[in-house]
Amino acid sequence: MKKIFIIALIFFTRYNSLNAQLFRTQMTLSARPTALLSNWAQRPEILIYTINYEGPENFPVKIKANFSDGAGNLIGTSDLNFVPNSFFNVGTTILLSKDALLFQSIRFTGSIQRTLLQTGRLPAGSYQLTLQLLNATTLEPLNEGDTRPFTILSYQLPILMQPQNESILSAEQSAVAITFRWTPLAPAPTQERTSFQLQIFEIQEGQTPMQAFRSNRPLLDEQVNGVTQFIWRPQLYLADSAQNRKFIWTIQTLDSNGFGFNNGTGDGRSEPFWFQVKSTREILEQRKQ
Amino acid sequence: MKKILIILLLFSTANLFAQQPSPPKISLGGSMGVSYEGYGLDLNPAGSYYAPRRPWNLVRFNFAPTFNFGKWGLPVNINFTPQQTNFVTPSTLGGYGSIGGKPQNLWQFLTNPLNNFGVSPKYKWAELQLGTQYLNYSELSTGDIGLFGYGFALTPKKFRVRFFNGVSQRPISYNALATPPIIGAYQRNNWMAQLGMEEEGKYSVSLNFAKGKDKLSSVNPAPPALSGILPQEGFTASFVVKTTIAKNYYFNSEFAHSIYTLDETQPLTVIGVKDLQPFIKANTSTLADNAAKISIGRKSKNFDIGISTKYLGAGFQTAGYPFMQPDRWDYTLNTRLNAWKNKMNITASIGQRMNNLSNTTLKSKQLIANVNWFTQFSDHFSVNAFYSNFGFQTSGINGLRNVANDLSINPTYTWTTEKIMHNITGTYSWSKYDERTNYNPLVTTHNNTHTALITYIPTYLNKKVSTDFTAMYFLNKTPLLPNQFLKTTFYSLSSNIGLPIARDKLKLKGQLMYTYNKTDGTLPKSDGGNILATAGADWNITKKLKWNISMTGSLFKYTKDFLPPSARYLESTVRTSFNYRFK
Known part of the structure; x- marks a missing residue:
């Protein structure tokens, strides 16, 4: 019995070290990936998992992923029943996140799973991701696993403040200047510099505000850096009842490369507001009524 | 599903024809016309420091007659460029200045949100909806977006059955050869349905469904995934109850649930959001969340009060409102009061909005309060005052706090002499905006804006000419350094005139406005100016045919510190249209 045990121990130790030699892995993970987990698959730069394999052909492997919080507590792990086998041949294989990290097989713990089902996002904070190769037949680990930390930052796009939605402005005052305000990108980005693109569209006769927004060319497409206020000088004839009466506006938040700050989805445009201008004569007549 | 819809459509159409009354009384209403807008920009010196802001030439055609044959109605809405x-x-052409784009094909032209091609034949309570339609079913399901397609609205007695199927986003393929490349968009197919009951003024109950799905095969090549343009799919169901609970008291509510897939190409999942067959199949990018809107209050001739609340879960998305910002909860108290024999009117509201309830990032709060008070003290004198406060804040080390306070006072005095009724209206507005810059170092700035405006409107009792004169002063102070401000000042004078001639058939109109602007706080001090002149005419050629033209020129001179120095530009716009009323 003792002999059998010793032989088995020698075999197991040898087999394990053999496996460790079979697979050499390296993981590169973006330090600040998008909070929207489904978007990881679309961004090849987020995760690169390099596997160097030397061994028999078509070796079946499962890739297990573990997500931990900043304190190292496990918050999500692959359900191996849903992880398909990957077959390796001699050589180097490079997997990107869509192949290495199969979100369809990862179960997160209670509150995180609920948040993910609702928002698709991991809450802002520090995390660790560990990828480990398992023998698909025995589910025994084939390597120690690669662990990398990452931080999730999530932002709230600006919300428009002024002119308020569906408000009426004085034509005489607006002809000289209209002040636009919006809330900042929240939280304030610590590393990335963002800018705002203020876009104002005329709503022409017969158009709905959203139709004008989706189809017209903007009267103003102005970049505003850092601050959240802009004084627009329309230089338009506002006294006519048939033109320049209604406007719709929005803020598009841009990242440092000038692309829409999509925060994982969308083109960085905030929900638009529309307003109209009326002459003092019209406003007085309206008050009389 | 498709078969059921076709059967329903045929049934409704058959029903329409089966009930044709006789003899029909024919009438025609509505209008048709054509409009042209020309734009010119002359920069001196030449350069790119000011971009053209309108198309050089734009023609629009409008054909919107309403045919009535007895109980039949046939409103047409064709409006296109x-x-x-x-x-x-x-756009298939790319943006302004793009090179290498392609003209739109017929389908892209028809489904362009810029154009309307709609017709809605009606017979009693049945309406067939064809072509471009902007339909509003409810505030949380669909109502914002135009579709090109087909559908119907049936409103027999208190029943409401509506359905529409169409395209809300036209397909545009990725064009890498254009400069800059045209990213494109998938064709988005939508359908919406409503089943409900309604008795006007009493109650309304409805179940609404809205579905949107991007068609993967509609574009070739598809927009690159890195662009963020991903094929999406969403389904929303909502339940609406609006009712009068007692005399003058109302209760309105809507509860909605959405299932939204951010990327149709992602793998299916059994761990994530569950499928809702036959409406939507979930994958790893699918979100599911709820939204609700409730309002309750009292409405009467002289006094209204109500509270309303709106919750949009972080994952709530509906194809019917594509720009709706989720993850927020608002609540507002509104009131309106008429007093003093209807001579005093007060409207006020106070509320709070909380964002980022999902905890995926920092929570933020906004306080929104405003009050408008109007009093007609006598036949001659009235005052309108408005105050609004808007505060926004987030917590944490990079927390932000922006607060806007706006106050406006607007007295009006009117008196009449033998020939003229005089009206003088003054406005003073003060706006204080404390703004924390959203980049490091986070610095709070205090913006102060003062605006004073006076308008004189004489109404000639024996003449048809109308005119008004306005003078305005505007000052904005923004801190540059401690105890140093950038002051931007505008002084403006403007006047409008309207003169009917040729037995009121032709009305001439014009405006002249001069604005002087000055900036102080930068070295050297600098000033600039703007002259805006408009001349136009409205001519009733016949009782039914009307022509109007308006020409505006704006000469703008930059301040001295602008580069290139002493730059100026002349911007001109011509708008003209012919409009024919059928009735």
Whole structure:
């Protein structure tokens, strides 16, 4: 019995070290990936998992992923029943996140799973991701696993403040200047510099505000850096009842490369507001009524 | 599903024809016309420091007659331009200045949100909806977006059955050869349905469904995934109850649930959001969340009060409102009061909005309060005052706090002499905006804006000429350094005139406005100016045919510190249209 045990121990130790030699892995993970987990698959730069394999052909492997919080507590792990086998041949294989990290097989713990089902996002904070190769037949680990930390930052796009939605402005005052305000990108980005693109569209006769927004060319497409206020000088004839009466506006938040700050989805445009201008004569007549 | 819809459609159409009354009484209403807008920009010196802000030429055609045959109605809404001015949605030509784009094909032209091709034949309570339609079913399901397609609305007695199937986003393929490349967009197919009951003024109950799905095969090549343009799919169901609970008291509510897939190409999942067959199949990018809107209050002739609340879960998305910002909860108290024999009117509201309830990032709070008070003290004198407060804040080390306070006072005095009724209106507005810059170092700035405006409107009792004169002063102070401000000042004078001639058939109109602007706080001090002049005419050629023209020129001179120095530009716009009323 003792002999059998010793032989088995020698075999197991040898087999394990053999496996460790079979697979050499390296993981590169973006330090600040998008909070929207489904978007990881679309961004090849987020995760690169390099596997160097030397061994028999078509070796079946499962890739297990573990997500931990900043304190190292496990918050999500692959359900191996849903992880398909990957077959390796001699050589180097490079997997990107869509192949290495199969979100369809990862179960997160209670509150995180609920948040993910609702928002698709991991809450802002520090995390660790560990990828480990398992023998698909025995589910025994084939390597120690690669662990990398990452931080999730999530932002709230600006919300428009002024002119308020569906408000009426004085034509005489607006002809000289209209002040636009919006809330900042929240939280304030610590590393990335963002800018705002203020876009104002005329709503022409017969158009709905959203139709004008989706189809017209903007009267103003102005970049505003850092601050959240802009004084627009329309230089338009506002006294006519048939033109320049209604406007719709929005803020598009841009990242440092000038692309829409999509925060994982969308083109960085905030929900638009529309307003109209009326002459003092019209406003007085309206008050009389 | 498709078969059921076709059967329903045929049934409704058959029903329409089966009930044709006789003899029909024929009438025609509505209008048709054509409009042209020309734009010119002359920069001196030449350069790119000011971009043209309108298309050089834009022609629009409008054909909107309403045919009535007895109990039949046939409203037509055709409004289109052969050009493309799309900006938020893609254009096949790319943006302004793009090279290498392609003209739109017929399908792209028909489904361009810029154009309307709609017809809605009606018979009693049945309406067939064909072509472009902007339909509003409810505030949380669909109502914002135009579709090109087909559908119907049936409103027999208190029953409401509505359905529409169409395209809300036209397909545009990725064009890498254009400069800059045209990212494109998938064709988005939508359908919406409503089943409900309603008795006007009493109650309304409805179940609404809205579905949107991007068609993967609609574009070739598809927009690159890195662009963020991903094929999406969403389904929303909502339940609406609106009712009068007692005399003058109302209760309105809507509860909605959405299932939204951010990327149709992602793998299916059994761990994530569950499928809702036959409406939507979930994958790893699918979100599911809820939204609700409730309002309750009292409405009467002289006093209204109500509270309303709106919750949008972080994952709530509906194809019917594509720009709706989720993850927020608002609640507001509104009131309106008429007093003093209807001579005093007060409207006020106070509320709070909380964002980022999902905890995926920092929570933020906004306080929104405003009050408007109007009093007609006598036949001659009235005052309107408005105050609004808007505060926004987030917590944490990079927390932000922006607060805007706006106050406006607007007295009006009117008196009459033998020949003229005089009206003088003054406005003083003060706006204080404390703004924390959203980049490091986070610095709070205090913006102060003062605006004073006076308008004189004489109404000639024996003449048809109308005119008004306005003078305005505007000052904005923004801190540059401690105890040093950038002051921007505008002084403006403007006047409008309207003169009917030729037995009121032709009305001439014009405006002249001069604005002097000065900036102080930068070295050297600098000033500039703007003259805006408009001349136009409205001519009733016949009782039914009307022509109007308006020409505006704006000469703008930059301040001295602008580069290039002493730059100026002349911007001109011509708008003209012919409009024919059928009735």
